[in-house]
Structures are given as structure tokens and as C-alpha cells.
Amino acid sequence: MTGDIGIGIHDLSFATTEFVLPHTALAEYNGTDIGKYHVGIGQQSMSVPAADEDIVTMGATAAAPLIARHGADRIRTVVFATESSIDQAKSAGVYVHSLLGLPPATRVVELKQACYGATAALQFAIGLVHRDPAQQVLVIASDVSKYDLDSPGEATQGAAAVAMLVGADPALVRIEGPSGLFTADVMDFWRPNYRDTALVDGQESITAYLQAVEGTWKDYTEQGGRSFDGFGAFCYHQPFTKMAYKAHRHLLNFCGYVTDEAQIARAIGRTTAYNRVVGNSYTASVYLALAALLDEAEDLSGQSIGFLSYGSGSVAEFFAGTVVPGYREHLRTEAHREAIERRRPVDYAGYRELHERTCPADGGEHSTPAQTTGPFRLAGIRDHKRIYERRPEGRTVA
Numbered sequence: 001m002t003g004d005i006g007i008g009i010h011d012l013s014f015a016t017t018e019f020v021l022p023h024t025a026l027a028e029y030n031g032t033d034i035g036k037y038h039v040g041i042g043q044q045s046m047s048v049p050a051a052d053e054d055i056v057t058m059g060a061t062a063a064a065p066l067i068a069r070h071g072a073d074r075i076r077t078v079v080f081a082t083e084s085s086i087d088q089a090k091s092a093g094v095y096v097h098s099l100l101g102l103p104p105a106t107r108v109v110e111l112k113q114a115c116y117g118a119t120a121a122l123q124f125a126i127g128l129v130h131r132d133p134a135q136q137v138l139v140i141a142s143d144v145s146k147y148d149l150d151s152p153g154e155a156t157q158g159a160a161a162v163a164m165l166v167g168a169d170p171a172l173v174r175i176e177g178p179s180g181l182f183t184a185d186v187m188d189f190w191r192p193n194y195r196d197t198a199l200v201d202g203q204e205s206i207t208a209y210l211q212a213v214e215g216t217w218k219d220y221t222e223q224g225g226r227s228f229d230g231f232g233a234f235c236y237h238q239p240f241t242k243m244a245y246k247a248h249r250h251l252l253n254f255c256g257y258v259t260d261e262a263q264i265a266r267a268i269g270r271t272t273a274y275n276r277v278v279g280n281s282y283t284a285s286v287y288l289a290l291a292a293l294l295d296e297a298e299d300l301s302g303q304s305i306g307f308l309s310y311g312s313g314s315v316a317e318f319f320a321g322t323v324v325p326g327y328r329e330h331l332r333t334e335a336h337r338e339a340i341e342r343r344r345p346v347d348y349a350g351y352r353e354l355h356e357r358t359c360p361a362d363g364g365e366h367s368t369p370a371q372t373t374g375p376f377r378l379a380g381i382r383d384h385k386r387i388y389e390r391r392p393e394g395r396t397v398a
């Protein structure tokens, strides 16, 4: 446990993109049986960023409602987790800090380890709050998942940001102390600095993920974690939602349980609603699973949730959280559903054009087409500097 004081997720909000590509459009283009997407990988559609959206605009959009509800007085740290970084030096969090008007007396940093980064951010945030329980930490996980066109990974793209306010006496989920850790140097998925699409060995990545599930669980048990039966649900990193089912089945087998499909569906089904229609949001994915669970399920007060965070390369962590009684009064279910439903469908040609856009590198002045209707946009690039703007009419619900 986290000592005498409970520390964890006090508030959580997510944002996604302006556009959405249904998998039916991808299947029609490449001749794939739609069953492979809808059932085989468990994906319905994927979020597609507009030309003027990126990890900063999504991160700011996700975080703005937290600031509107709680203010920024107690936030002294912003940790921005991403693997789709826009700069090799400056943290994307500094742009968000500015867009949200946070006080100068703040430390801001960007963290990276593939999809695992946000979990590192959460754990580091808990450490900071432990040192001074009066402080809160704003954790932002924001990513755009991009693979080559016409590659097997294409169907598992997506984009979203989750913002979490981490503090003492949290209103949503108390994070428990024991963590199961696992690191292995594998080349299952990576993205060299000179590429903006990821490279992946699909089957190897699934095997590496499953090995990490075993490794983290073994360590979690050795660290004195809860028994398998002590969990009401499991939030897995979901590069595609079927992966969560594969992972849970694997964990059941590893623990010597008979795999009962109805029981697996009960443990996982409620966590997949957002990831199924958003696609892989890398760092945000496991926390989108949590958002779906809290928003969709019956009252989970007092129940324990298992979290499995996996980042290719690879680093993984298994940890537990307890749902705080009364949490339902603090949820943002309506805003979350609106974030999904407000997306405008894009056809295959439109998606392909957006996918093929590259960031101008000539140092000239480039304005970005105004496509997003969200509160923040990337207005352009001038002298190699990204120019963001907040729409005066941009609406933020507290």
C-alpha cells in the first residue's frame, strides 16, 4: 500500500481526434474480410488526427477539463508521456503548460518507453505526492499510432490522450504499493528517429507482450501482491482489443486456472468500449481501458482492478488499484462519449492523404489547414517553431 495516505487517480479525462476511419472503409480498400478486423483483432474504427491536431492539442484538450474543475493551485509537476514526440529536446508538456495557463512554478518533463511511459509517469507522480501530499501531479499520456500504409499494422492505428490528476485522497482509484516489473531487450516494435511510422514484427510483439504478462505477474506475486481471485476486472494495454483477451487467457493459464470464456469476458469486456473504436493510443491505451470500465460498468466501489501496462522494447508493470466509493459522482462519462461521437468519418482517400502529410522541414512559414473543431489547434510552423492556438470559443466543461 502507499503508506497511511491513499494516493491515486483523483480525476481522469480523455480526448481523441477530429476524424474517424471505420474499419469497413479499410477492409473495402484492401479486400480484407471485415471479420478479421471486427472479430480477429477486435477493432471497429480508428481515430485519425486532422492536419492541425497532434499530441499537444490532444493532451491540452484532455487536461483542460481537469484544470477547469480543480484549478491549478496544487499542481507543481506535469509529466507528459508519449512515444510520438514532436521535438527531441523540448517537452510537449511545456506547450500544454502554456496553452492551459499553468503557473510558472511548475516542473514539466516528457517521458518515453513506448506504450509503458504513462505508467512510469503515474508511479513517479505517486512518489512525488508521497513526499508532499498537498501537491498534485498532472499526468498526460498522448499518442498518435502510425504504421506504414498497406502494412499489417495499419489496422491497429489510432490516437488519443488521457489526462489524470494524481493526488492524495483520490476520488476515483487508489493505487496500491506492490508492483510487478519486467524488462527485456527485444526488437518487437520500434521507431528510429528518422521515421514517423513504427516498425514492428507483429507476431514477435504478441509473444513479447505475453512473456511480459508472465514476468510482471511472477514479480507481482513475489512482491506480496493480491491473489488472482482478488480482482474485479483487469485493464490491459490494448494495441487492439483482442490482445487483452489473449493476455488474460495467458495469465489464467500461467496461474493454473481453467480458461472459462464467460469469466474472461466478464473481466475484460467492460474495458474495451473506447479502445475498440479509438484504436491503439499507445501510452493512453491502458487508461482508456480504465475510463471505459468506470464509465460503463455497474458500481465498482471497493473493487480491485488489475492493471497491465506494456511498452514494446520492452518494459511492463502489473499493479492494482481500488475503486473509491462515491467515484461515480466524479466521472466524465458524457464528455467521454461525446469525444467519441463527435468525430467526423473520413473516407479512405481522405485518411490516406492525412497519413501521407509530412512536417515541413525547410524552416519556412507554413500554416496548417483549419480542420479540427476542438479547443486547441496547431496553427502552423514558422522558423522550425510550432505555433499553437487556443480557440476563444473553445468550450471546456469542468
Ligand code: HMG
Binding pocket: 033, 034, 035, 036, 037, 039, 040, 041, 083, 114, 115, 116, 152, 153, 154, 155, 156, 188, 189, 200, 201, 202, 203, 205, 206, 209, 237, 238, 239, 240, 243, 280, 282, 310, 311, 312
Ligand atoms: P495480421 O498478420 O494482419 O493478422 O497481423 P493475423 O493473420 O495474425 O490475424 C489476426 C487475427 O484475426 C487472428 O486471430 C486470425 O485468426 C483472425 P488470432 O489467431 O490472433 O486469435 N482472423 C479472422 N477472424 C475472424 N474472421 C476472419 C479472420 N481472418 C483472420 N475473416 C497484427 C495482426 C496484430 C500482428 C498486426 O496488425 C500488427 O502487426 N499490429 C501492430 C503490432 C501490435 O499491435 N502488437 C501487439 C503487441 S505489442 C504492443 O502491444 C505494443 C504496441 O502498442 C507498441 C508500444 O508499446 O509502443 C504495439
